[in-house]
Amino acid sequence: MAIALLIRHGRTSANATGVLAGRTAGVSLDDKGVEQARTLSERLSTVVLAAVISSPLERTRQTADALLVGRNPAPPLHLDERVMEADYGDWTNQKLATLAKDPLWKVVQAQPSAVVFPQGEAMVEMASRAVTAVREWDARISDEHGPNAVFAVVSHGDVIKAITADALGMHLDSFQRLSCDPCSLTAVRYTAVRPFVLRMNDTGGSIDAFMPPPKGKRGRKPKTDAAVGGGAGH
Numbered sequence: 001m002a003i004a005l006l007i008r009h010g011r012t013s014a015n016a017t018g019v020l021a022g023r024t025a026g027v028s029l030d031d032k033g034v035e036q037a038r039t040l041s042e043r044l045s046t047v048v049l050a051a052v053i054s055s056p057l058e059r060t061r062q063t064a065d066a067l068l069v070g071r072n073p074a075p076p077l078h079l080d081e082r083v084m085e086a087d088y089g090d091w092t093n094q095k096l097a098t099l100a101k102d103p104l105w106k107v108v109q110a111q112p113s114a115v116v117f118p119q120g121e122a123m124v125e126m127a128s129r130a131v132t133a134v135r136e137w138d139a140r141i142s143d144e145h146g147p148n149a150v151f152a153v154v155s156h157g158d159v160i161k162a163i164t165a166d167a168l169g170m171h172l173d174s175f176q177r178l179s180c181d182p183c184s185l186t187a188v189r190y191t192a193v194r195p196f197v198l199r200m201n202d203t204g205g206s207i208d209a210f211m212p213p214p215k216g217k218r219g220r221k222p223k224t225d226a227a228v229g230g231g232a233g234h
Contacts, residue, residue: 010036022092036183037066082133089120127162167195
């Protein structure tokens, strides 16, 4: 079967300022996000893509468009609402620091399968639609282009974490153990027996996040909560 490249959009100002953008229209990549998308496109320039599937939100469209630059012929771009960001309802456009004080936050961290966002969707619904979409695209592209085809899915942090958890055979309640940084790459090969996760949260090999703080400077206190929506990365 084909290989699915799950790509989170580049960084936005909402990511950088700790705001849960959700499905807000007009949230675009900031300068760093544009550079992240350009760098990822260059890294993948020698990979033949059979198709690019994207969430219809602006920040994912921008990232998907960057992947198409310099490709001749360019692969078809398909917009699929099933890989759109979770509908966070009343949580949308709120500061993560504020949301962390909401009693629902603890449920999101410990038992996401039980979460229904106020005036939004259930996390199990988000996971189901996204997993179904990727598996259907995989079957379609494998049929049309053969078992060695590669396609990209440009989506959002929690959505990609849910797809990855499914591929790993993890319950959704464990998906907060995964990280999905801006413009990261996660690769999954689906087969008739099981999926194989080939790469996770790959942002290009930098080791900066693993380095201790400079001598004389206090490092950040390690966080135990997962960043809803995916966060701004390391």
